Amino acid sequence: MEGRGIATVVLGTDEFRPLAAIQSRAHGLPDLPLVTVRHPIGGIAESLVADKAGPIVEPVAAALTAAPARAAGADAAGARMQRAPDDLDELQAWVMARGWGDGLPVIPPTPERVARMLAGTRRRPDEVAAVLAPRLGQATVERVAVNAVLAGALPEYLPVVLAALEALADPVFNLQAVQTTTHPCSPLIIVNGPVTARLGMNATGNALGQGTRANAAIGRAVRLALLNLGGARPGREDRATQGHPGKYSYCVAENEAESPWPSLSVERGFATLDSTVTVCGSEGPHNVNDHASSTAEGIVATVASTAANAGHNNIYLGGEPLIALGPEHAATVAAAGWSKDDFKRALWERARVPLSAFAPENIERFSGIHPEGFRDKPLDALAPIARDWRDIMVIVVGGAGKHSAVIPTFGMTRSVTRLIAG
Amino acid sequence: MMAFAMDVLDPAGNTAIDAKALALRPARLTGATIGILDNSKPNARVLLERVAEGLRERFGAREVRTWRKPTSSSGAAPSVLDEIAATCTVALTASAD
Numbered sequence: 001m002e003g004r005g006i007a008t009v010v011l012g013t014d015e016f017r018p019l020a021a022i023q024s025r026a027h028g029l030p031d032l033p034l035v036t037v038r039h040p041i042g043g044i045a046e047s048l049v050a051d052k053a054g055p056i057v058e059p060v061a062a063a064l065t066a067a068p069a070r071a072a073g074a075d076a077a078g079a080r081m082q083r084a085p086d087d088l089d090e091l092q093a094w095v096m097a098r099g100w101g102d103g104l105p106v107i108p109p110t111p112e113r114v115a116r117m118l119a120g121t122r123r124r125p126d127e128v129a130a131v132l133a134p135r136l137g138q139a140t141v142e143r144v145a146v147n148a149v150l151a152g153a154l155p156e157y158l159p160v161v162l163a164a165l166e167a168l169a170d171p172v173f174n175l176q177a178v179q180t181t182t183h184p185c186s187p188l189i190i191v192n193g194p195v196t197a198r199l200g201m202n203a204t205g206n207a208l209g210q211g212t213r214a215n216a217a218i219g220r221a222v223r224l225a226l227l228n229l230g231g232a233r234p235g236r237e238d239r240a241t242q243g244h245p246g247k248y249s250y251c252v253a254e255n256e257a258e259s260p261w262p263s264l265s266v267e268r269g270f271a272t273l274d275s276t277v278t279v280c281g282s283e284g285p286h287n288v289n290d291h292a293s294s295t296a297e298g299i300v301a302t303v304a305s306t307a308a309n310a311g312h313n314n315i316y317l318g319g320e321p322l323i324a325l326g327p328e329h330a331a332t333v334a335a336a337g338w339s340k341d342d343f344k345r346a347l348w349e350r351a352r353v354p355l356s357a358f359a360p361e362n363i364e365r366f367s368g369i370h371p372e373g374f375r376d377k378p379l380d381a382l383a384p385i386a387r388d389w390r391d392i393m394v395i396v397v398g399g400a401g402k403h404s405a406v407i408p409t410f411g412m413t414r415s416v417t418r419l420i421a422g
Numbered sequence: 423m424m425a426f427a428m429d430v431l432d433p434a435g436n437t438a439i440d441a442k443a444l445a446l447r448p449a450r451l452t453g454a455t456i457g458i459l460d461n462s463k464p465n466a467r468v469l470l471e472r473v474a475e476g477l478r479e480r481f482g483a484r485e486v487r488t489w490r491k492p493t494s495s496s497g498a499a500p501s502v503l504d505e506i507a508a509t510c511t512v513a514l515t516a517s518a519d
Contacts, residue, residue: 001515004507006457007447009514011469016518023517028442034517042464042519049468057476064477064512065447080435086428094424100433109431128438136438143435150433174496182519228433239518365464369493412493 002029009063011056013039018236019134019180026136026176033063084108100150100228102220102248109149117145120155121162122422129162130169133176135231139165144225151221156199157214159420160277161221164189167279167416168226174413178281179232183313184244185410187226188282188322189219189251190395192265193275195420196253203253205399208285208324219249244284252397258327259396260334267340268417275420280322280393281413283312285405290329296336299329299404300343304351307385307406310358316366316374317411318387323347324405326398340394348389352382448511452482457510459498460490466516474514483511494518 001008012020014036024032037052085091091108095101107113118125118141125142132139141162148161168175168187178185191201202212210216232238240247256263265276290302303323314321325333333343355363356379367375373383385408386392393415397405409415448454456474460467467488474486489506491498506513 001457001459001503001506001513002445003442004503005445006507006510007445007512009512010517011466011473011514012517013519020517025437025439025441028440029444030439030441031444037469040519041466041469044465046465046468049465050472053469053472053476057473057480060473060514061451061477061481065450067444067447080432081429082432083426084428084430085424085426087425090424091428108428109433111429111431114431131438137434138436138438140435142431143433146431146433180518224433229435231434231437368462412496 002032007064008032009060010034011060012036013041015039016239018233019239022134022231022237023176026134035059035063081111095150099233100224102223102227104248106150107152109146113149114142114145117149117153117155117158118142120158123162130165132165132169132226132230134180134237135229137229137231139169139225139229143229144221147224147228148217148221151217151224152213153217153221154213157218157221159422160191160195160199160218161225163277163418163420164218164222164279165225167277167418168222170416172414173279173281173416175230178410178413179226179230180237180239181410182239182241183410184240184242185281185283185413186244186247186250187222188246188280188407189222190264190278190280191218191251191253191275192256192263192270192278193420194273195275201253203255203257203397207252207255207397207399208405215251215253216249219251222251223247223249246282246284250282254395255327255397258330260330261340261394261396264393264395265417270417270419276417277420278415278417280320280407280415281410282322283408285324285407288329288404288406289402290404291402293332296333296338296343296346299333300346300350303404303406304347307347307408308351308353310353310362312408313411314385314408315353315383316370318370318391319409319411319413320391320393320415321385321409322393322395322407324395324397324407326401326404327396328400328402329404330396344392344394345389348384348386348392351385355379355381355383450482451477451512454483454511455485455487455509456483457506457513458486458488459502459506459513459515460488461494461516462491463494463516463519470514470516
């Protein structure tokens with residue numbers, strides 16, 4: 001609106017001031033006035049909201065009529081090279097004080113280490129691979145390499161990290177929202193193709209857990225790039241109410257060798273010899289324990305029951321919930337002659353939540369967001385976990401055992417797949 | 423005593439931001455039309471309308487008109503912004519929860 005010549009004031013709550021400020025800067029309006037009230041506004045009685053309005057009428061009027069003071073040199077770029085303590089314990093404190101870390105120890109990004117990291121790609125160091133929200137930080141190949149060194153990555157991981165960041169910057173991913181929402185989501189990085197074996201990625205036992213350098217360091221490098229280049233600092237621009245452990249690192253290879261079906265990347269039109277990365281704005285995994293089912297229908301019933309609940313975003317926002325089937329569950333489903341699409345269709349039909357499971361206030365709210373699903377419906381109407389069966393994503397992950405996982409997403413985000421270039 | 427004996431590269435770098443100046447402010451709100459762009463977060467509209475009402479009662483604004491974004495995490499349609507620009511003197515909106 002400012003761009004159209006209309007003086008504008010933004011109202012928000014004190015808790016969200018850093019987020020509103022970085023968004024104003026990202027829109028090229030570092031001086032846009034923001035007037036705040038005490039958090040919260042949502043989920044409280046209207047009369048309490050009205051009480052908060054009175055005291056801010058005067059500051060709002062002032063901000064609409066007087067030119068605001070220039071914001072102080074917001075977010076000036078730091079020097080490319082900095083002098084850091086060479087003692088590792090002191091370095092860790094120094095890195096954290098600058099807001100560059102995730103809490104765990106980092107490898108110092110000395111010019112020598114960054115140069116070795118850059119040898120992992122043929123791309124030029126000054127090439128901008130992505131622009132990362134909310135800060136609109138320029139992810140040049142060199143800056144990404146700096147973050148990859150901090151994360152403990154090997155040079156051969158760098159092309160995967162770069163491809164993941166390119167995918168995250170695709171507008172349909174909605175990185176701005178994923179980085180700043182209160183919802184506990186973090187990019188889940190799914191790697192397909194020959195690169196997974198070459199890098200020694202884990203696709204089998206404990207694949208979503210700890211213990212493999214490539215999974216750990218690729219996921220962590222992406223996270224540190226989202227922190228340092230994207231500018232989503234916990235408690236400031238990153239407004240997660242609780243977050244989830246995958247925000248340290250959330251990277252897995254699909255177990256293509258034990259999947260009875262075409263892989264995620266082949267489903268999306270890539271060749272089996274292509275290496276790709278897919279990013280999803282994902283919650284943490286929720287286990288599906290089914291030790292007894294011997295039929296496809298049995299597995300579907302257990303997965304559906306775990307996936308269908310009133311408290312996740314996909315139920316009202318749509319989007320692409322992910323089902324990570326363990327190979328033994330996948331084999332049981334495929335033994336019935338089912339394709340991956342058959343499984344998705346059956347799950348979509350079965351994984352539904354009756355409107356009676358939702359609080360009346362939520363039905364009212366969701367009616368505004370998704371009227372076809374929630375407005376003027378009887379309480380026995382059923383809400384599916386995705387708008388369309390094709391929106392359900394399925395991969396095969398893990399080793400021996402009778403477990404799978406349901407991984408909902410933030411909802412207002414679409415997964416993006418990119419070819420991993422050299 | 424900490425020894426700063428190691429060079430490291432900064433992981434944050436530059437931004438792709440091109441800072442623009444704000445729109446000119448009117449001298450007073452007397453007779454102004456206040457445009458509200460509701461971000462559709464719960465209760466945002468209540469706060470925005472109460473503040474706009476206060477601007478009418480205490481600062482002489484004449485009229486309040488309201489538009490709504492379908493969701494908070496997407497931008498408003500250009501046509502909505504055009505309408506606000508064509509019919510309002512100043513505007514209020516909301517950010518986040």
